[in-house]
Amino acid sequence: MKWTGAGRQTKAGDLVLLMGQRQKYHLIPLIEDGEFQTHRGVLYHNDLIGKPWGSKVSSHKGNPFYILQPGIEEIIYSTKRNTQIMYPKDIGYILIKLNIVDGSTVIEAGTVSGSLTQVFAAIIGDNGHLFSYEAREEMQNLAKKNLHRIGLEDRVTFIQKNIEEGFEQENIQSLVLDLPNPYDYMDVVKNALIPGGFFGCILPTMNQIVKLLTALKRSAFVKIEVTEIMLRHYQAESNKLRPTDRMVAHTGYLIFARSFEKNFEE
């Protein structure tokens, strides 16, 4: 069941966001005869199935919960993971720069926990496709579970392989690397991309960027951009409007480029 196709009422198989008091929320799949334990009491799934979105229900202790549709951001943050997730601020910009839209054909490597995988799958639709490479089996299995949870596994082909042997696809429009050493793979990236195709990656350190820039120029990529997205939160108080005290200062640098023929720039 696809999480995004929901109508006005919940069905078994839907992923729902249960929001309790103080805006605390839980993300769970509805399963017939299921039970969900919270410290504010038990909720019976059968009481939740078939309800209009936005309905108010009560736990066995009488505490109120609201049934909401989860958004892609809540799905990212609730992704089971054993590594750092990619942040919404970075994912959003990658979508635009890599031209990820309905119908896009995309490669990503590595899959890691699958946070980017889920967003790509949600956007490319049934006419697009994502090929997701990951060398580590247990990592790939985790990503598969995460994708299964939102019902979008048909849009993704998982491939367990070390990409130094090359990608199995050609003429791909968009390709993103989430690996510590992307600079080692610029030639295989180029072979997989359609001429003019979109390349992007995220890297935490300046030392990695230096190496990547050298590799990108050697492999004749053009429109190379090195950027960084900073997100600042403000206190949402109308009479005390100010930034929050602390912020995430760094997640990674985003580097983008387009595949190209050699020796055009002379």
Next chain:
Amino acid sequence: MKWTGAGRQTKAGDLVLLMGQRQKYHLIPLIEDGEFQTHRGVLYHNDLIGKPWGSKVSSHKGNPFYILQPGIEEIIYSTKRNTQIMYPKDIGYILIKLNIVDGSTVIEAGTVSGSLTQVFAAIIGDNGHLFSYEAREEMQNLAKKNLHRIGLEDRVTFIQKNIEEGFEQENIQSLVLDLPNPYDYMDVVKNALIPGGFFGCILPTMNQIVKLLTALKRSAFVKIEVTEIMLRHYQAESNKLRPTDRMVAHTGYLIFARSFEKNFEE
């Protein structure tokens, strides 16, 4: 003809990115028997139609051009406009926060020049739909032309109307306002959104945020967030890696919230 559905070769009707020397580029639709004048010579469209993406062609003066698929970012920047466009850094984050994915049903007001309109249309696919409100006729016509250029008009219903009279839809998942006074419309926004639905807007000044926060709380929105996205570019030189000298310091603050029942927060 949909810009995103392109195969391996160009066809009449496709939007193409012609990249000349020094990475200067032009975005044009291919028209049978058409001509395109550049200061590096004339290109005949019939020479461009039917070519594989990435092909090299020459102007009548012998200057090289490459035929590439345009990306959504290049489409945004080449949008004909009579106002400020929305920036990719902000659009990307809005996509995630407003849960704009394949199949989403979305309202935007105002349409303005249609930069957000085009990105939403490209992402929601044929299963989604966008209702785009704009009170000014000439502004709406411009947006229609921009959307027609990328062949996605079937995914958008344009409505010329002042939204203070209310939206014509209900149970909408996501709604974005790009207006100077969103705080005047919180009740009509609420009536259009499905309970739990996603609201967002962009505002340039702090004074506007103060008013909006008051209105959001009065209309019982929850999960209110005030944020700001800053984008920093770096020189893409491996031996002189540093930020560029100047940057855009401000486009607007992004405010997000979710529609909700009154009086839950007691």
Next chain:
Amino acid sequence: MKWTGAGRQTKAGDLVLLMGQRQKYHLIPLIEDGEFQTHRGVLYHNDLIGKPWGSKVSSHKGNPFYILQPGIEEIIYSTKRNTQIMYPKDIGYILIKLNIVDGSTVIEAGTVSGSLTQVFAAIIGDNGHLFSYEAREEMQNLAKKNLHRIGLEDRVTFIQKNIEEGFEQENIQSLVLDLPNPYDYMDVVKNALIPGGFFGCILPTMNQIVKLLTALKRSAFVKIEVTEIMLRHYQAESNKLRPTDRMVAHTGYLIFARSFEKNFEE
């Protein structure tokens, strides 16, 4: 004894920075026959007095410590306080904008814990003078102790008074307010400043700035600037150069202006 006048050797009365293993440090005044307890053992002050700066000494447990001169930043951070200190990033910019140099005559209100007081005193020298206003007695006493510790009390006159009654000085060059409601005092500020004198203040919220801008214009201040200083730290690792994960996102906005005759701007 003035902390800044130190020769090549320590003397009783000097403030010293004792740096132990892992760069942990302590800031203490040297007192004849004194003892200093650390969890790495006891240090006897008499063993520290008369030593060249940079000397290595040992605790009774044999752990090494180095005797260094403290810098003004370490003094700020070790200031005893019952409120938020002002941060070095903001203080540094205030010094330049308010023209705090050798010989400056300055007013500050309130004194608070005296972190700005200490920096001003260290810079203005014996030819300058600082008048420091604070309404709360216990706060002023704390600031006096902090100033005494660095031996610069001769450069500061502490005045316990609510400034709405006005300042006792005239023709002052520079005046800084660290108060929540500076907008209530623009006329008394103007009476204290020499025409053209420098005004500055720090405010955490946008709502306060809005009020202050109105007050500054009403009282005919010119060259009004609203600014914000952001400090980003990087990991000091040559092979993993990147920003630290988190940062202080906000301390306060800095507002500067110069006192002026009324009605010049017509």
Next chain:
Amino acid sequence: MKWTGAGRQTKAGDLVLLMGQRQKYHLIPLIEDGEFQTHRGVLYHNDLIGKPWGSKVSSHKGNPFYILQPGIEEIIYSTKRNTQIMYPKDIGYILIKLNIVDGSTVIEAGTVSGSLTQVFAAIIGDNGHLFSYEAREEMQNLAKKNLHRIGLEDRVTFIQKNIEEGFEQENIQSLVLDLPNPYDYMDVVKNALIPGGFFGCILPTMNQIVKLLTALKRSAFVKIEVTEIMLRHYQAESNKLRPTDRMVAHTGYLIFARSFEKNFEE
């Protein structure tokens, strides 16, 4: 005549800030019988000498000008230069981190146009001293002229020398390098500083920081910090409070460390 020692009235030799309409200003030294041409008319210096600060005078065309004391920031921005100046945001933070206060003994290299030179001279007072090294004669002459303009030449010794031969002083408290290759001089820096002394430098690129970090660790510096100061300006309009559209994104990274004995960090 020292610029900072001004009383309540102007004297021949004073540096004055003449502010005309629209807050346009000029920084000039008062010279007996001098004339100052502006496009709003001529001002005769004798009409300006002996006037109280803040006085209003008129050009021969009847346009009003106000006589103000210049601040250190206006002096920095009006420094005659043939290179990039150092920005107030960076200078302010350097003052705190390098412990530049009344009485400080400081080395800087290179002098360049002397913007930092002037600020240091204004702060250290007659009890402090600055040794300023510069290899290029014409650059040094420019800095001397700039320092002469503010009357502080007694506080600075200019030395024309390439610092790879070493500094002529020892036991210096604070030392700042404004050179492209500071990493080549860490041993001579160490020989000049008192143990525990303060070192700082400004560098535009990440590549230079990588080299410097290696050199600092090799020469046993401690408390190494790599930082960056960002300054954001806001529109000073109470009903349209927002950041300005564009900002300076980068001037340089600031690196600080303290000189130390070898091999303490084991």
